[in-house]
Amino acid sequence: MSHTQDHDFHVPKPSIWPPVSCLGAGLMAFAFVMMVATKSADMPWGALYAQITMVVGLLTLVLGAGKWWCMLIKESRERGYDKVPKVLDLANRYGMVFFIASEVMFFAAFFIAYFYASTFNIVWPPSNIEVLSIELPVINTLLLLSSGATISWAHHALIKGDRKTLVRYTLLTAVLGFIFLGLQMLEYSHAAFAFDSGIYGSAFYLLTGFHGFHVFVGSVMLLVLYKRLKKGDFSQKHHFYFEGAAWYWHFVDVVWIGLFLFVYAL
């Protein structure tokens, strides 16, 4: 724009990366359909072709979203972390809060399915299900709760300007997340029931599986955060990305508490 703008709104330049990530998502959807079609029709070549499409789609999605993400990081570096316009900061905050709200509603559908099924079936868990022992989930709960504490610790360090503690505790949070995922896989390998062994297995794996995927996404966000902290991003006052990742992490934590209470403990 030729004249100086009299507002602080972010008006970015056109970008190819959003449509590239659309292409990735579209390819993955088509690949899924091809996989389903070739599975029942016994077409080995078709199945291979479907798998290739799935991988290409996933890579395209990661490329598009990743480049988009890099673009955002670059822009915030160019802007600097000393002075971030209030409207911009607010837009990011609102955006993240509403995104998490939509995720809450997504999980709500599965929790409601679980509650419905546990009321609908007179015997719950169903008599053919050997439920998992509580030890591993207890350890996992402790892990995630501590990770909630470590990320808060890191936040306090950031506000106080203690970069060393900040970096250390951010990394520790991500590591706790990955240990959680490892233990979750261990638990899956011990389970005496599968995704397709009736409603209990269906609800159990869908809930814990989607939660695990969110833990993975949150951990990746934390790793990116770690890299950015190492590069010296953020200031004591302005660190929206840190807060966004932390909010997401707390959300994942809260979902787990719900899971632990209703699926494992009660």
Added chain:
Amino acid sequence: MATETAKKGFLHYLTTVDHKEIGKMYLISALIFFFIGGAMAWMIRLELFEPGQQLISPDVFNQMTAMHATFMIFFAIIPGLVGFGNYFVPIMVGSPDMAFPRLNNWSFWVMPFAGALMLGSLFVEGGSNAAGWTIYPPLTDKLYSPGVGVDMWILGVHLAGASSILGAINFIVTILNMRAPGMSLFKMPLFVWSWLVTAWLMLIATPVLAGAITMLLTDRNFGTSFFNMAGGGDPVLFQHIFWFYSHPAVYIMILPAFGMISEIIPTFSRKKLFGYSAMVYSMATIAALGLIVWAHHMYTVGMDLVAQTIFMSMTMLIAVPTGVKVFSWMATMWGGRLEFTVAMKYAIGFIALFTLGGLSGVMLAAVPVDYMVHDTYFVVAHIHYVFVAGSFMGLMAGLYYWFPKMSGRKLCEKLGNWHFWLTFVTLNLTFFPMHFLGLMGMPRRIADYNPIWTDMNQIATIGAIGFGLVQLLMVYNVIRASKKGAVAGDNPWEGDTLEWTISSPPTAHNFEKLPVVK
């Protein structure tokens, strides 16, 4: 500033982050899908012209009923409203663009993939979803729908849903955060309010639909038992979760139309809107109640009588805030200096006919009545008075009202008049007889019927063919006016919202200087 947008090839539109261009792309794609969905409606109506089987097989007929609804809801009405919202909400709050312009681009460009999945599903082995747009299991289980058509449908809705959710976040943040100096919440035009409320509904309800169809997808492909009685699941659970989205979806499709009507009526009555804050609160009430009435779609499923009574009362309550709106529009016109432009005619037509749809809704909300007419043409008549007489006429009112702003040229009023009156007549010709068919007991979604229902079906079919043809007038009007229409000027209707203070069409980023609202 004009040099910025000198080159406009495909790549330009692919990468654009300009809310006005994205809004226009939404509108054009909605128009295309409107005709695709319309072609399916023609096939349904032609098959039903006579009893017996003539044009298409019952299976294709079932696919047509399901896909007609799918295309109209997810690809024509919602994107059409999103198109106007995308174009005008930022301008009306005095902002240079949406809050997240690149996300806005994503929300649009994922839709072609969703559309391709939907269209493609018609051509795969076994055909598309033939169980109605409500995709109830067990009809959509692998057992009864073995082809990949239903999977494609689910993934298509997933992509469209992701577009909706992210679009909703964009709208909410734009409205909450990007208002010009002085534009407090209760100074916002009603159209902006309608989008704030609608976006909330989208944000809350759409992820739940995603959950429901994800469970259906795993039931179909990974052997889960969410909706399968043999494994301890229950198909009724699907209906509950599905309608938790799909009832609010009706409000998602009508509230922005309410918003447009609330802009048009005061402009052409040369009066301020009657009861501004009551209009805002009634919209919020409609949305809040809309989230807790879903089970009125399921009275006959064997629900508890107390639950039925509660859902009946809650549903009927919605008539109160809706009545507040209808009466406020009429009070706005009362004593005004009315100017009967085509946009105004559509707005008045909307009030008259949408009210019919609302009234038949109250009838359907009554449990005993619903037991008699459940799954009959009465329901079809009701929802078409809401969607066609409501959402569609609202969209047309918006088109005639805002086209001069978007293109700088006016649509031909004479052609528009023909379009309005012929639409009005053919619409009623098509859908009014369906009330009688429903009361006579004709079930919906059947390809063949008892000859006693022939007369009414023939009237409806003639109306539907006419309705479709009449819409070509609108397309012709738009194409002709965008080239040789009369130059509109900045404020052809003497409206007093912010979009009329800037040039037609608006320049990039809308405002040279942010407007200050007093």
